[in-house]
Amino acid sequence: MRLIEVSELRKAYAGRVVVDGVSFSVERGEIFGVLGTNGAGKTTTVECLQGLRSPDSGTISVLGLDPARDTAELRRRVGTQLQDARLPEKLRVREALSLFASFYPNPADIELLLTQLGLDAHRDIAFGKLSGGLRQRLSIALALVGRPELAILDELTTGLDPHARQETWQLVENVRASGVTIVLVTHFMDEAQRLCDRLVLLDQGRVVATGTPAELLAITGQPTLHEAFVALTRG
Template sequence: MASIEVTELRKAYAGRTVVDGVSFTVERGEIFGILGTNGAGKTTTVECLQGLRTPDSGTVSVLGLDPARDAAELRRRVGTQLQDARLPEKLRVREALELFATFYPHPADIEDLLRRLGLEEHRDAGFGTLSGGLKQRLSIALALVGDPEIAILDELTTGLDPHARRDTWKLVEGVRDAGVTVVLVTHFMDEAQRLCDRVAILDAGCVVATGSPAELLATTDKSTLDDAFVTLTGRD
């Protein structure tokens, strides 16, 4: 059963089209990647999923809800880790989780989240003292504190060192194993290969390919991927 269905989604700003006829489905319980370079339309697409942007045309269904019409209900069922999220420097880890938990009618157990995300020893640390990897752990915890059915993770590992990236990947796999559907926005091909069951590759606001990472690498025309996503594959 599909958790998310997007059909012919379009969005423009000041006459410039940034999402142009995007269509895809996300099945319940999978990690679905939205892959593309900066400016490909990834963030605008997920903002439409969250009800933060209203599409110009097309349809979006998330857990059977219309994000534009049912935003309040959707916020209770979908957790989000936003790109470049910031918290007050002195806000402690546990305080942040307790604050976010008040936004939901049936929040997750905070002690369990601290344990699962490896934050127990850092519960009293201020946000400003955390390393990049620990900040991302906290971001994931905040996305899960509402006990969501879907978690949207946007550019989760940008700026992290290789060790922190691998640790974060394990956490994402643990989120999926706990029964949460994950939408992962990334511009790293290796990340998509490691984590995603299926991906949609965006270029200039359009979906140019969908499928499992293995299928795309095996069947998609090489020149199409190279021309549109040279930075994704690490080639110049």
């Protein structure tokens, strides 16, 4: 079943078109990657999915809802981890989760979430004192606290060391195994190769390829997703 359907999405800022006729769909239960060059329109596209920005034209259906119209309901049913999300420095891990849980009608069990995300031992640490890896884990926990059907993760492992990246990938796989569909915005080809079932590749606001990582290698005849990306963009 299709959880997201995007058709001919267009968005301009001050007359400059940054998303130019983008179409793709996401199936329930998959990890779907949104990849692309800098400024390709990835964040704008996922912001339209969340109802944070209004498209100029095109149609979007997320969980059968229109993000521009049904924003409040989507906010309850979609978990989002935003690029560079920051919290008050003194807010402790558990306090942050309790605060966010209070925004939802049927939140997740916070104790369970702390354990699942490896945050139990860090529950009393203030946000300002957390390492990059722990901040990232907390931001994923916050995206999951409302028991979402869909989680949107933007720049999941930017700035993390290789160990923290591996751990974060494992967490994301666990989240998917628990039944949550995931849209992952990433710059990292190794991350996409490891995690994504399918992906859309954007360049200058347009879709240049959609498919599984293996299909992208087959289309381009390249040995790695990194080389396929280079071959397909700015070409």
